[in-house]
Amino acid sequence: MQTIQPQDRSRLDELKHLRDIFNAQNSKELKIAFGALHSCLEISEEDLEVQFNRYFVGPMEPIADPFASIYIDDPDVVMSKSTLHVRELYETMGFTNPLKNIIPDDHLGVELDAYYQLLYLEEAKGITYLSDLRHYFLHEHLSLWVPRFIARALEHSEHDSKAMTFILLQLKSLLIRETTTQGVTA
Amino acid sequence: MSYSKENVESIVNNGLSRRSFLKGLAASGVLSSFPGGILQANEDLNTKIPYLGEKSYKTFRNACPRNCYDTCSIKTYVKDGVMQFIEGATESTYTRGGCCVKGNSYVKRVYSARRLKFPMMQVGGKGSGNWKRISWDQAMDIIAKKLLEMKKEDGTLLGAALTKYSGNFGITHYGIEGMFNSIGYTTRLAGTPCWPAGIDAQNLDMGDMWCNDPEEMKDSKFIILWGVNPASNSIHSMKYIYEAKKKGAKVVVIDPVFTEAASKASQYIQIKAGTDGLLALGMAKIIIDANLHDQKWLDANSKGYKEYKAYLDKEIKLDNVSKITGIPLAMIKELALSFAKAKPATIWMGYGMQRHTNGGSMIRAIDAFVAVSGNIGKYAGGARYGHLNTWGFNYAALSMPKPEGSVGYTGPEGAKGDVAQGKDAKSNYTDRFLNINKTARELINAKEPKVRLLWVACKNVFAQDFDRNQLIRAFQQLDLVVVADQFFNETAKWADIVLPVATQFEEYDVNVSYWHYWLTLNEQAIKPLFEVKSDLEIAAMLSKRMNQLQAGSCTFPQSVDTKAMMVKEFNPGIYEQFGIKSWEELKNGPVKAKAVIPYADGKFKTPSGKFEFYSDKALELFGSALPTYLEVRKPYDKFRMTSPHSRWSLHSQFQNLEWMEDVHPEPYVYINPDDAEAKMVKEGDTVAVFNKQGLLRVKAKLTDNVQAGTVLMYEQWYNNNIYNVNELIDDTSSDMGAFKTGAPGVALHDTFVNFRKL
Ligand code: SF4
Numbered sequence A: 001m002q003t004i005q006p007q008d009r010s011r012l013d014e015l016k017h018l019r020d021i022f023n024a025q026n027s028k029e030l031k032i033a034f035g036a037l038h039s040c041l042e043i044s045e046e047d048l049e050v051q052f053n054r055y056f057v058g059p060m061e062p063i064a065d066p067f068a069s070i071y072i073d074d075p076d077v078v079m080s081k082s083t084l085h086v087r088e089l090y091e092t093m094g095f096t097n098p099l100k101n102i103i104p105d106d107h108l109g110v111e112l113d114a115y116y117q118l119l120y121l122e123e124a125k126g127i128t129y130l131s132d133l134r135h136y137f138l139h140e141h142l143s144l145w146v147p148r149f150i151a152r153a154l155e156h157s158e159h160d161s162k163a164m165t166f167i168l169l170q171l172k173s174l175l176i177r178e179t180t181t182q183g184v185t186a
Numbered sequence B: 001m002s003y004s005k006e007n008v009e010s011i012v013n014n015g016l017s018r019r020s021f022l023k024g025l026a027a028s029g030v031l032s033s034f035p036g037g038i039l040q041a042n043e044d045l046n047t048k049i050p051y052l053g054e055k056s057y058k059t060f061r062n063a064c065p066r067n068c069y070d071t072c073s074i075k076t077y078v079k080d081g082v083m084q085f086i087e088g089a090t091e092s093t094y095t096r097g098g099c100c101v102k103g104n105s106y107v108k109r110v111y112s113a114r115r116l117k118f119p120m121m122q123v124g125g126k127g128s129g130n131w132k133r134i135s136w137d138q139a140m141d142i143i144a145k146k147l148l149e150m151k152k153e154d155g156t157l158l159g160a161a162l163t164k165y166s167g168n169f170g171i172t173h174y175g176i177e178g179m180f181n182s183i184g185y186t187t188r189l190a191g192t193p194c195w196p197a198g199i200d201a202q203n204l205d206m207g208d209m210w211c212n213d214p215e216e217m218k219d220s221k222f223i224i225l226w227g228v229n230p231a232s233n234s235i236h237s238m239k240y241i242y243e244a245k246k247k248g249a250k251v252v253v254i255d256p257v258f259t260e261a262a263s264k265a266s267q268y269i270q271i272k273a274g275t276d277g278l279l280a281l282g283m284a285k286i287i288i289d290a291n292l293h294d295q296k297w298l299d300a301n302s303k304g305y306k307e308y309k310a311y312l313d314k315e316i317k318l319d320n321v322s323k324i325t326g327i328p329l330a331m332i333k334e335l336a337l338s339f340a341k342a343k344p345a346t347i348w349m350g351y352g353m354q355r356h357t358n359g360g361s362m363i364r365a366i367d368a369f370v371a372v373s374g375n376i377g378k379y380a381g382g383a384r385y386g387h388l389n390t391w392g393f394n395y396a397a398l399s400m401p402k403p404e405g406s407v408g409y410t411g412p413e414g415a416k417g418d419v420a421q422g423k424d425a426k427s428n429y430t431d432r433f434l435n436i437n438k439t440a441r442e443l444i445n446a447k448e449p450k451v452r453l454l455w456v457a458c459k460n461v462f463a464q465d466f467d468r469n470q471l472i473r474a475f476q477q478l479d480l481v482v483v484a485d486q487f488f489n490e491t492a493k494w495a496d497i498v499l500p501v502a503t504q505f506e507e508y509d510v511n512v513s514y515w516h517y518w519l520t521l522n523e524q525a526i527k528p529l530f531e532v533k534s535d536l537e538i539a540a541m542l543s544k545r546m547n548q549l550q551a552g553s554c555t556f557p558q559s560v561d562t563k564a565m566m567v568k569e570f571n572p573g574i575y576e577q578f579g580i581k582s583w584e585e586l587k588n589g590p591v592k593a594k595a596v597i598p599y600a601d602g603k604f605k606t607p608s609g610k611f612e613f614y615s616d617k618a619l620e621l622f623g624s625a626l627p628t629y630l631e632v633r634k635p636y637d638k639f640r641m642t643s644p645h646s647r648w649s650l651h652s653q654f655q656n657l658e659w660m661e662d663v664h665p666e667p668y669v670y671i672n673p674d675d676a677e678a679k680m681v682k683e684g685d686t687v688a689v690f691n692k693q694g695l696l697r698v699k700a701k702l703t704d705n706v707q708a709g710t711v712l713m714y715e716q717w718y719n720n721n722i723y724n725v726n727e728l729i730d731d732t733s734s735d736m737g738a739f740k741t742g743a744p745g746v747a748l749h750d751t752f753v754n755f756r757k758l
Helices: A006-023 A027-034 A045-057 A068-072 A081-091 A110-121 A130-154 A161-182 B005-013 B017-027 B106-110 B137-154 B170-179 B195-206 B212-220 B235-246 B260-264 B278-291 B295-302 B305-315 B318-325 B329-340 B359-372 B436-445 B468-476 B536-550 B561-567 B574-578 B583-588 B617-620 B658-663 B673-678
Strands: B059-061 B073-079 B083-087 B120-122 B132-133 B160-164 B187-190 B222-225 B250-255 B267-270 B345-349 B430-437 B454-458 B480-485 B497-500 B509-512 B518-522 B640-642 B668-671 B686-690 B695-702 B710-712 B753-755
Touching: A006 A027, A006 A110, A027 A045, A045 A161, A045 B132, A068 A081, A068 B480, A068 B695, A081 A130, A081 B005, A081 B017, A081 B120, A110 A130, A130 B005, A161 B536, B005 B017, B059 B250, B059 B509, B059 B518, B073 B518, B073 B561, B083 B106, B083 B170, B120 B137, B137 B454, B137 B480, B137 B497, B137 B509, B160 B170, B160 B235, B160 B436, B170 B509, B170 B536, B187 B436, B187 B497, B187 B753, B195 B617, B212 B235, B222 B235, B222 B329, B235 B260, B267 B329, B267 B658, B278 B305, B278 B318, B278 B359, B295 B359, B318 B329, B345 B497, B359 B617, B430 B436, B436 B468, B518 B583, B536 B561, B668 B673, B668 B686, B673 B695
Parallel strands: B160 B187, B160 B454, B187 B430, B222 B250, B222 B345, B250 B267, B454 B480, B480 B497, B640 B710, B668 B695
Antiparallel strands: B059 B073, B073 B083, B120 B132, B120 B497, B509 B518, B640 B753, B668 B710, B686 B695, B686 B753
16 A cells, blocks of 8 residues: 655645535534634634534535536526536545435535545555546546636625635635646646 | 545436445444434445436326316426426316416416424514414414314304405315314405405306306407407416417407407407496397397397386487497497307306496396397307306215304304305304405494404415505504415514414325316325325314313314325215216316206206296395496596506416516506506606595516506515505405305405595
């Protein structure tokens, strides 16, 4: 087994924490994942969740929906073409999704999970079998919509939430790092 | 590192390359190394069959339950667990393979990004917009504890109120009333905001509300569409009207507004709002005077014809009829005589006309006219309003016993809405009924005990009820407001807890119509998305938690499968009526009730067993035995305002979907050009429409489709828009409704406003 380099460890960890933020089911899980990102912001569990919900969950219309289809296919619906495309990608990657047809496959939390697991195989396990798929997923899918998602959420600075801005900037830098540290040839 | 896009796409999209890729994946041992997260390693990669995706559609039977005449039978196409599209079922000759624009948008509705996804609690107080996710268990715990605490403190659960109306008319949805029945005697917002005055009128005249099959209209020789706009709101009925017209029938629309249906008719008659009853009385007088009435039928089948005729002779002056209705006398005569000569002839009365202070009496007057013309009990004839004659289900989900020792209301009993709710014969108690059409003030004024918890289901109170400012006050004074819905609407904004509810595609149900005669199965076509649950499942979860906290406190089943509950709704009577042996036959498609002509045998369910021109019950309840002319509400401001349905929404449903927003993105006030000129308002100007109730700012559209002196604004909820026409409507009652549905209707169209350019 190859030894994982510290920079790769933090790359993986950060990805995992961001994944966990978007998959949190309650304030406690959210706060733990947020805290793990080493934010020095002081914020209560409840405030963090209220702000997170206003931005990404609802019940009112969120500032930015965390689904790829909203940015790629149709701003109003989920479970559309790109959702099913991602579903096929997961199946090819060897994943099975226990939340299939319950949570759209292109939910940011699920996509970050897929990306995390693929990267883990490469970096922690030294298995490069799926790296083509990971790069494809990153460059041909995540990069198509996540920047738009981040931009939309950041645009609404009147709702100015330092915590959400922090999360979004972390996501942004992760995406930049992932897309620039790896070369692409067609 | 590099990657090849083409290479990956060929693996993903090409069955054979995918097969070998998956084979290699399984062999390489990658699967055992996945770290695990939400997505799991797929141990069952089947590389023997090339992966082609699940390309073929599975189809399911569904129905549109949203309170529309048409109650379409739907066929749903699902691929790999995802709804792809729907179409109207071809088996139903009524739906005949088509849905309306609203129905066709169902995929967008189910997968709308705006759906409520998780149970949530508003932590900063009602209206704060600060929401926290809670689990279903937490939600049920909060609600159950509140209910039990109220019961302990008040000695009864009358402090818990339910308001539910027309968001889902599926039969198992009466399980929400069942949930409230199962916790004890509670408070219900009773009555209907929709059609009560007309229901009472038809029950007084005929002992029932029962209309002929709309498909018969194709053979009618004369059709009057009276205050109804099927070209917008019952599009499937139009084909029968077109067919009749093609065969030579005359189709007349009588309406104060030039509607889409009017544009398709042979003749349009613009009547002054609220004078329809007088027109009907005048027409009856004309045909009797011309000896074109059906004396034989009247002799055999009616009660009080003599008194009715005497009233017409004495009180109805045709010149006055013409003057008050605004219709030339010659036109009235021609209409009445040609209707009487054409056999069979029929009148379809809409639900708008009865929304006046004299609404019930107007429906009675039209019933009487149809009776005089000899068209009741005839194929392709009839005074059509609606019916519940195919609704003979078991209401198993509704019929829950009260928990042992429940204490309830001992005041005077009222009737209970569209579907009667069983009264426990042995009990001295009843539920407490508040008038649904005065929700705001009834919630505020209810005492001993006061209402502390309100459950809202299948309903957007803020879009459907009146007096918004009072409503906010009423909601704010409640300890706990629970809103179970599919979308975050105005009502959810004022809730403490919102519960995400399944669409009909995510649960089992069964549907019939209050207009046509078809029965449709509603199958679960897809898994419930996110954490949505059906209303029945919610009831079961609440029951479980209540019983955990206090055994025996709730009699609703503690786990429920919507399919099993749906099956319980069937009985031999239903099977017999629809000519099937088992509900399973409905999987092959909807079925139609056996042909029947209402009242063809001359038997009416009135006390006399006859058509009652003279009704003792009407005299007792409403002070007039005969269908007489009752003047409409006096104007209290300069312009009459009508607020009909639009074709893009069903009350507040559907308007929030992108397809509807594309064509109808914002509300308007429609003003006659003459009135607009007098007020110096031009097309597109923003105007303030105001009255003693409130003020709305809205853009103007000028059209002579509405009469001078009248403005029109559609009723509905517009997403992200504070417009709500009900802010201008007081809760003044129509004359009838309390007899059969527990509360009078609302005289919505007797609203008066003024406007000015902003
Ligand atoms: S809204 Fe009416 S016409 Fe449209 S699909 Fe539903 S039932 Fe059919």
